[in-house]
Amino acid sequence: IERQGHLKAFCYVAALCFLCSDVVSRKHLEEVSAKDLFSRLSEKGLLENNTFIKELLRTIHREDLIIRLEADRGNLEETDARRVLSNFRIMLYKIYDDMTVDGLESMKLLLMSKLGKRHLDHCKTALDVFAEMEKKELISDTHVDELYDVLLKLDVKLAKTVKHYTMRYEGRFHTQVHTDLNLKFRFCTLYKGPWITTTVCVCSVFPFLQFKRGHSPKWQNSHPSCTSLEREVYQINNRPVGLCVIINNENFLDGSQRRGTDKDARNLAEVFSWLGFRVLMCKDLTKDQMDQALTCVASLHGDAFICSILSHGKKGVVLGADRNPLSIKEITRKFRGCDQSVLTSKPKVFLIQACQGGKIQCGVQLNDMETDDDTSPLTIPEEADVLVAMATVEDHAALRHIFDGSWFVQSLCEQLKERCPRGEDIVSILHYVNDDVAHRETSSLAKQMPEVRFTLRKKLVLPPQHS
DSSP states (O other): TTSOOOHHHHHHHHHHHTTTHHHHHTGGTTOOOOOHHHHHHHHHTTOOHHHHHHHHHTTTTTTHHHHHHHHHOOEEEEEEEOSSSHHHHHHHHHHHHHOOOHHHHHHHTTHHHOHHHHHTTTSSHHHHHHHHHHHSOBBBBBHHHHHHHHHHHHOOEEEEEEEHHHHHHHHHHHHHHHHHHHOOOOOEEEEEESSOOSSBBBGHHHHHHBBBSSSSSHHHHHHHTTTHHHHHHHOOBBSSSSEEEEEEOOOOTTTOOOOOHHHHHHHHHHHHHHOOOEEEEEEEEHHHHHHHHHHHHTTOOOOOEEEEEEEEEEEEEEEETTOOOOEHHHHTTTTTTTOOOOTTTEEEEEEEEEEEESSSOOOOOOOOOOOOOOOOOOOOOOOEEEEOOOOOOOTTTEEEEEETTEHHHHHHHHHHHHHHHHHHHHHHHHHHHHHHHHHHHHTTTTEEEEEEEESSSSSOOOOOOOO
């Protein structure tokens, strides 16, 4: 960037500083060079986030640098960490990019009474004006009326940019209110496998999701002739076995996408349908929709329950399509045995493909190593018969290929297809998944380590039900 000539470099750096002002303190962005700026981003752990860096460069029209970045790092891995470049700031940059010199001077005149001549004299670009407007609290990501009114007097095209942003923002609240009041889940469909239905609300699938119950597991466990194998392995008698819910969040209300996630969802649906589960696919659910959907399905019968959530995430939570967090502990609590639900004593498996932080894991040599780390071991849920398999350990990112899907889900599907016909149990299979993912790395040597926590009392063996 700094090789572009002094003036061009100054403009690019100023633009990048403006775009990064939500993630780096403005105080640390004053009079910085490109090198200083990227040092600040490195301190925040954002320099390793390919998605964020590409978005920055794409916004300032430096696709040439993206090509160089992809050549150095590889271009196809993304993470499920939270997106940090806001649509608000991208919208302001677009206005700056499209504004003429005369338009800038006219805007400064219109804002003279509210910002003051002294402050405006120091504003060399529209980005400087926007920064002053933010300081005076004239604009924010939820309040752009003042900016819209000013631009409407200057350039209708620029005003439309604000209007489009406002419509998207208002639509977010409209959707939220609608779903909270009606508890509708219009994005849910049953996977077109052995058991088929059309697009439905979660609550309306109840009749279709009722299972023909086999012999009662409780009766079998207490019967005198119960074999040793039956005591060691969860009994699978129902056809279908139970419900597999896949929550696949690809499109977020802020306009961002999780590319490659549909490949994960499709492969999971195919594998668990093959293993005898009725598969319910839920697309782009908000936090409240996820919460209500899982509450609904917690009351359904079955010999086993599978829940796979494919979304963005942070430590201990997954994000809805509205980017509001839902605690993973809250999710598993809905199925706890102390509530005497129909799934009490039945195995409940949760597969989470989401980041648990923003750190990128690095590889280490396989030597005999010791550590004096006294960190307490990770706890597992108190409730019995639960397994939670995370794509990554706490504080770290989960990697996803934009065409081939995520490392964790793709490895899981491959291992299930290979090992379930052999009669291997789910915990053993997840050990193979851990090993497989641990041996993968990106072109920039980024690594990933899945994590499994469980309180299963028996082995869970899932033999294929369909050829």
